[in-house]
Amino acid sequence: MSDLAIELTRVSKHFGPKVAVNAVSLQVRQGDVFGLIGPNGAGKTTTFSMMCGYLYPTEGSLQVMGVSPTTPGALKGRVGALPQDAVLPPGWEVGALLTYWARLSALPQPEHEARGALEKVGLMEAWKVQTQALSHGMAKRAAMAQALMGSPPLVLLDEPTAGLDPRIAAQVRQLIKDMKGTQTVVVSSHNLQELEELCDAAAILDKGSLAQAGTMSELTGQGAEFRVQIARGDVIIPEINALPGVTDARMEGPDVLRVRFDGQAQKAEEVISRTVGHLLQHQVLILGVSRGRRLEDRVLQLL
Amino acid sequence: MVVIWAAELRRAVRSGRALVLLGLYSMFSALVLLVVGFVTRELQAQVNDKLTEVGADAEATARAADELHRGVLGFLTSNDTAMMEALAQVPIVVLVVFKITLFFLPAYIALMGFDQVSGEVGPRSIRYLTVRARRSSVLLGKFLSQATLLLALVLVIDLAIFVYARILNPDFGFGVLVLNLLKFWTATIVFSLAYVALTTLCSSLFRSPAVSLVFNFILLFVFWLMDSVARASSDTNLLRFLRYLSPSNYSGNLLHPKLAEFAGSGAAYAAFAAIFLVGAYGVLRARDL
Numbered sequence: 001m002s003d004l005a006i007e008l009t010r011v012s013k014h015f016g017p018k019v020a021v022n023a024v025s026l027q028v029r030q031g032d033v034f035g036l037i038g039p040n041g042a043g044k045t046t047t048f049s050m051m052c053g054y055l056y057p058t059e060g061s062l063q064v065m066g067v068s069p070t071t072p073g074a075l076k077g078r079v080g081a082l083p084q085d086a087v088l089p090p091g092w093e094v095g096a097l098l099t100y101w102a103r104l105s106a107l108p109q110p111e112h113e114a115r116g117a118l119e120k121v122g123l124m125e126a127w128k129v130q131t132q133a134l135s136h137g138m139a140k141r142a143a144m145a146q147a148l149m150g151s152p153p154l155v156l157l158d159e160p161t162a163g164l165d166p167r168i169a170a171q172v173r174q175l176i177k178d179m180k181g182t183q184t185v186v187v188s189s190h191n192l193q194e195l196e197e198l199c200d201a202a203a204i205l206d207k208g209s210l211a212q213a214g215t216m217s218e219l220t221g222q223g224a225e226f227r228v229q230i231a232r233g234d235v236i237i238p239e240i241n242a243l244p245g246v247t248d249a250r251m252e253g254p255d256v257l258r259v260r261f262d263g264q265a266q267k268a269e270e271v272i273s274r275t276v277g278h279l280l281q282h283q284v285l286i287l288g289v290s291r292g293r294r295l296e297d298r299v300l301q302l303l
Numbered sequence: 304m305v306v307i308w309a310a311e312l313r314r315a316v317r318s319g320r321a322l323v324l325l326g327l328y329s330m331f332s333a334l335v336l337l338v339v340g341f342v343t344r345e346l347q348a349q350v351n352d353k354l355t356e357v358g359a360d361a362e363a364t365a366r367a368a369d370e371l372h373r374g375v376l377g378f379l380t381s382n383d384t385a386m387m388e389a390l391a392q393v394p395i396v397v398l399v400v401f402k403i404t405l406f407f408l409p410a411y412i413a414l415m416g417f418d419q420v421s422g423e424v425g426p427r428s429i430r431y432l433t434v435r436a437r438r439s440s441v442l443l444g445k446f447l448s449q450a451t452l453l454l455a456l457v458l459v460i461d462l463a464i465f466v467y468a469r470i471l472n473p474d475f476g477f478g479v480l481v482l483n484l485l486k487f488w489t490a491t492i493v494f495s496l497a498y499v500a501l502t503t504l505c506s507s508l509f510r511s512p513a514v515s516l517v518f519n520f521i522l523l524f525v526f527w528l529m530d531s532v533a534r535a536s537s538d539t540n541l542l543r544f545l546r547y548l549s550p551s552n553y554s555g556n557l558l559h560p561k562l563a564e565f566a567g568s569g570a571a572y573a574a575f576a577a578i579f580l581v582g583a584y585g586v587l588r589a590r591d592l
Contacts, residue, residue: 049591052434053433054427054591055591056589072438072439073436076435076436076437077435079434081430083430086426086428087426087427087428088431091317091318100306100310101431101432104432143431
């Protein structure tokens with residue numbers, strides 16, 4: 001069996017003349033937390049909606065858990081999804097609604113699952129509350145709870161922390177971290193710091209096209225780049241460039257030395273130690289060393 | 304499908320929507336009942352006055368009343384002898400209310416279920432369902448919940464009408480009442496299912512419930528227009544065949560005592576229901592949610 005949970009091959013989606021997603025190919029490995037990154041209108045939610053089977057791709061092929069998500073009933077009980085703008089249906093108490101959905105997913109103990117999921121998102125007090133009476137944050141958590149019921153092997157979350165207060169957002173992030181390794185999670189978000197913290201891999205979308213996809217290490221260059229913040233002293237760039245493994249060293253502004261190295265041939269810790277050692281030998285005082293660059297910087301560079 | 308059916312029905316009952324619909328239906332039926340009752344009484348009184356003027360005896364008065372009854376019955380049953388015999392013991396007021404109800408019931412059904420699908424597609428809450436169930440199950444579950452609700456509402460109203468008719472006509476025996484109640488209820492349900500399916504189709508076509516409702520009314524008007532144009536057309540005019548495209552054309556034999564006649568009407572309504580449901584599924588299956 002393939003170790004891929006999701007595979008998109010040249011998937012496009014058109015809404016009339018507008019191309020929302022253009023020939024996107026990407027793969028999500030089982031057990032990974034995968035991020036969908038991009039500005040507004042990048043095609044994140046459209047891609048997400050195609051993965052859930054809500055939207056039909058105009059072109060290309062899409063496999064989720066080995067099947068096309070648009071095949072009737074193919075994803076029943078195998079996928080939990082938190083759609084971004086879907087309103088909870090009115091006229092239901094939260095507990096009854098979740099129990100109904102758990103029953104629809106053919107979970108063995110529907111009410112138990114519903115209670116467990118609400119507890120996970122800290123919303124047990126809303127069991128008897130009508131859905132239309134929920135605040136935005138509470139509705140979001142109730143929607144999150146329904147995606148978690150039954151611990152499905154694939155969980156798709158579109159903007160899971162948007163509109164949540166910091167404490168609850170941290171709780172949701174912890175939930176996602178807890179799923180890592182046992183469940184595959186796809187998270188779409190604008191919060192790059194959050195994605196950098198959570199994700200094993202990500203795809204960066206821009207204007208409907210794939211700008212870059214890869215592991216978080218590849219995206220942030222952690223395995224092939226580091227920066228040294230200089231407090232005082234003269235950095236001799238040619239000597240650093242001559243160090244074993246270093247492929248490119250240069251100053252990024254007056255105080256930051258950026259060093260790139262061959263991450264395949266050299267271990268990061270060896271190149272970093274050699275470089276720092278060289279700087280200290282030449283009486284260069286160091287404030288700090290950071291591997292790679294922030295995801296935000298990478299995204300801003302790409303878009 | 305069964306889970307969705309039960310859940311939607313429970314929601315409708317708990318939300319009070321069923322109560323509002325029952326109120327609407329009963330108020331309308333009561334209005335028709337009162338108007339028809341009043342007109343019947345006035346008509347009967349005028350006939351009696353005329354008979355008294357000409358010095359008719361009690362037997363002649365009874366005969367005239369019977370003639371009047373048979374005349375109205377003949378008009379309502381297109382002078383079908385078998386139907387006239389079968390319905391002879393049913394008070395005229397019940398038959399008139401039944402006929403008028405059949406005319407307005409499609410509009411009532413549209414009001415009842417116009418948002419069953421569009422009300423979930425517009426705000427995208429249907430996404431919570433389709434990740435758990437086939438779209439066909441969602442559609443059939445919603446259709447069945449509407450049909451079940453209507454089944455119960457019609458039974459309650461029909462029962463009230465028959466009880467009212469029994470109070471007005473002590474001759475209307477209990478056995479005949481029960482038998483005819485079942486007959487009228489079955490006829491109304493067979494008739495209604497096609498329109499419930501039509502409403503499901505209209506609700507599947509649009510994201511906006513309001514647009515679904517307007518489109519549903521437009522279709523009902525088109526059916527009514529086709530029926531009227533066809534009936535007004537001469538025997539040589541091809542337009543006369545238009546009526547076969549209108550579901551209401553087949554309502555005439557729903558109370559027919561002969562099984563074959565009833566089955567013919569029933570089959571026509573089943574065919575309409577199937578066409579509308581398949582259409583609704585085709586639309587929902589193909590659309591982005």
